[in-house]
Amino acid sequence: MRYQYVGWQLGINYQVADPQGLDWPYLKQVIDRSADAGMNFLSLMMLSYAYYCPEHDGYAWPVRNPKLEPLRDLDCLNASPRTEFVSRALEYAKGKGFHCQLALNALIWNPAKVAVHYPQSSAQYNAEGQPAAAGWLHCPDSPGAFQLAIDEVVDLLQFYADSPVDSFAFERIGYNGGSCYCSYSRERFAQQTGQELGKSRLHHLIWKGNSTREHLRRYIEAIHQARPGLEVWAHSGGEPEWGHFPHVLEQAGIGTVANHGLHFLPTEQSFHQQLDWLAPLTCVPHICVRDLPTPNYAVAIKTPEMIREYGRWLQDYADQRLAGAMFFNEVRTSERNKQAVYDLVRGWMRG
Secondary structure: OOOOEEEEEEEOOOOOOOOOOOOHHHHHHHHHHHHHHOOOEEEEEOEEOOOOOOOOOEEOOOOOOHHHHHHEOOOOHHHOOOOOOHHHHHHHHHHOOOEEEEEEEOOEOOHHHHHHHOOOOOEOEEOOOOEHHHHOEEOOOOHHHHHHHHHHHHHHHHHOOOOOOOEEEEEOOOOOOOEOOOHHHHHHHHHHHOOOOOOOHHHHHHHHHHHHHHHHHHHHHHHHHHOOOOEEEEOOOOOHHHOOOHHHHHHHOOOEEOOOHHHHOOOHHHHHHHHHHOOOOEEOOEEEOOOOOOOOOOOOOOOHHHHHHHHHHHHOOOOOOEOEEEEEOHHHOOHHHHHHHHHHHHHHHHO
């Protein structure tokens, strides 16, 4: 079985034990080993956040926009102009025939750092007035948070304007389950519906989808202005609570999702139902294969047997919309699990 996209997503500074994040020799060996196994895809997560990763907090590239400087990871090698190496890695991976992707988790930021230059940013709040993720998950309805999301992706894509980047992937342009009830969302909801937020859950879900479509269209427009023709992927399972209905993602201009179903849907049947739900979008499932403890972020520890089982689930799903697999996060994966991934991919390449 041959897929269009098969490879790793890994964080340059996310969940990396070394204070300096990854370096060029490490990333080169990942690319070499991936190519030897028949992989053809590399996704680089260019942001970490101390809420889920106490070792690192901030951007993993040398930002140019001065308003973004408070959010740069000052310890990260790649975040310094003198030691930046991802541009070299992208060229190297492209030389081996890889599809190269950059990725960001928009709207999850250190609130104290955000407040320095984006004071009109608000956390997402539930109906009881409690902030999501201790105030780290920001609301796209707040003008400061949305502008920051635009500024960061434009800065990233402009910095790597001369590098072979085929796609950009994002997570979290949208809402959280049970939110948002911040003042900006309440005002936006009232203006667009003539109703008070919280009266009807169905009305709230419908509004979330329509509102998210507007935000995504503006976000993708900014991406294409910075990098015309670039593919835009969403790291999403099509969650209605996020506003990520499949038709909303498609209408906003997204054709491919890296769905995180295996994270939350622990049976083959439920995973296949998610793939059906995501039609007509192309799916490259985001498969967590981590088995090293992850501070502050509870994920089930994966085993080689589980990885082989996930491979069977993919092979059992015959729809043409299934275009590959993205394995995550290489830096928090033991050698035995990495070997299971590479063995699985070699089997796919043999057909």
